[in-house]
Amino acid sequence: MPTSGGASGWRIVLLTVAPSVAHDFTLALRAQGHEVVALVVPAGVRGPRPLDMEGWAELGRLFESAPPSLDVLLVSERAHLAARLLALKPDLILSFFFPWKLTPEALALAPRGAINVHPSLLPKYRGPCPVGWALRDDARELGLTFHRMDATFDTGPVLVQGTLPVIDEDTEETLFEKLMRASRRLLPRTLERVARGDAGEPQVDAGATPAPFFELAYRDIDWRDTARSVHLKVRACRFAVWREGQGDARAPLQGRWVRVQRTRAWRGEDPRAAPGTLLARQGDECLVQCGDSPLWLVAYTPEEP
Numbered sequence: 001m002p003t004s005g006g007a008s009g010w011r012i013v014l015l016t017v018a019p020s021v022a023h024d025f026t027l028a029l030r031a032q033g034h035e036v037v038a039l040v041v042p043a044g045v046r047g048p049r050p051l052d053m054e055g056w057a058e059l060g061r062l063f064e065s066a067p068p069s070l071d072v073l074l075v076s077e078r079a080h081l082a083a084r085l086l087a088l089k090p091d092l093i094l095s096f097f098f099p100w101k102l103t104p105e106a107l108a109l110a111p112r113g114a115i116n117v118h119p120s121l122l123p124k125y126r127g128p129c130p131v132g133w134a135l136r137d138d139a140r141e142l143g144l145t146f147h148r149m150d151a152t153f154d155t156g157p158v159l160v161q162g163t164l165p166v167i168d169e170d171t172e173e174t175l176f177e178k179l180m181r182a183s184r185r186l187l188p189r190t191l192e193r194v195a196r197g198d199a200g201e202p203q204v205d206a207g208a209t210p211a212p213f214f215e216l217a218y219r220d221i222d223w224r225d226t227a228r229s230v231h232l233k234v235r236a237c238r239f240a241v242w243r244e245g246q247g248d249a250r251a252p253l254q255g256r257w258v259r260v261q262r263t264r265a266w267r268g269e270d271p272r273a274a275p276g277t278l279l280a281r282q283g284d285e286c287l288v289q290c291g292d293s294p295l296w297l298v299a300y301t302p303e304e305p
Helices: 019-031 053-065 078-088 130-136 172-195 227-238
Strands: 011-015 035-042 072-075 092-096 114-118 141-148 158-165 249-253 256-265 278-282 285-289 294-302
Touching (some): 011 019, 011 078, 019 053, 035 078, 072 078, 114 172, 130 141, 130 227, 141 172, 227 249, 227 256
Parallel strands (some): 011 092, 035 072, 092 114
Antiparallel strands (some): 114 141, 141 158
C-alpha cells in the first residue's frame, strides 16, 4: 500500500554502500507501494575503486545483498552521478551510508527531494564519523536523523529523529542491527512528511558538534589504561572512518603488534600483574592485564609488516 499522506508509488533511487540498507530499505519501500528503480553504488565502498581483494569482497557483498530484481548501478566518479541519476527519473533520492556529497545538479533532479539518513541526532556529530565519535565519547545512546540534503554535508532540515540505547556489551554487529531497526521504524514517518511536502525543521548551528575522521594515533592501545577505556577504544575504531581508510585498534602483545577487533570484560578477581601481561589463553582468546583489571581479546589478528 502506498505511503499515507498523498504518496502513490514514487520512483526512488537508493544510494548506499551498506548491504543491510540495500536489502532492508528496498523491501520496506516496496512494501509501502514505491518502486526502487536502482541501487546506486560508488566504485568502491569508500568512494574510490577497490585497491585490494578485501575491498572487492566488500563490494561483492553489497551486490549480493540487493534483491534479485533490483538494478545496481556502479558509478565510477562523483562527477558522473548527476547524469546517471537523471536517466533514472527519480521522484525521490534516498541516501544512507553513502560517501559522496551530491552536487547541486543531482540534488535538484528529484521533485520530492533528496533525503539522507545520518546516524546521530543532528546537528550533533556532523561529519563522516558520527558513530565512531559517539562511542569514543562513551555515549549511552546513538541517534538517527532523516534530513533533507543541501549543498553541504549533514546541514539540511530535519524530518524525523530517533535514538537507540548503547550498552557495554554491544558489539559492532548488535549496534549496526539496532541502527537498522531504528531506521526501518522511522522510515514510514519520514515518507509521510515528504508526501505532505514538509520542508523539515532547520538545524540550529549553535548546537553543532563535529565528527571528523579519526586520527591514526588514536588506534594505539596503552595497556596502562583501564580495561573499559580499552574496550571502548576497540569498539569505536570498528565504526571509525580514517582518511587513510579503515583501521582497527592495535596493541603490543608479546613483542608484536596485533590488530584488535573485539574485546569483552573479565569477570573474576584481578591478578594484579603488570599492564600488558598475557595472563591466560582460552581457545583463540587472550586475557591481557590492563591498568586496573584484565580484558579478554576476543578477536585479533597479527599486524602485517
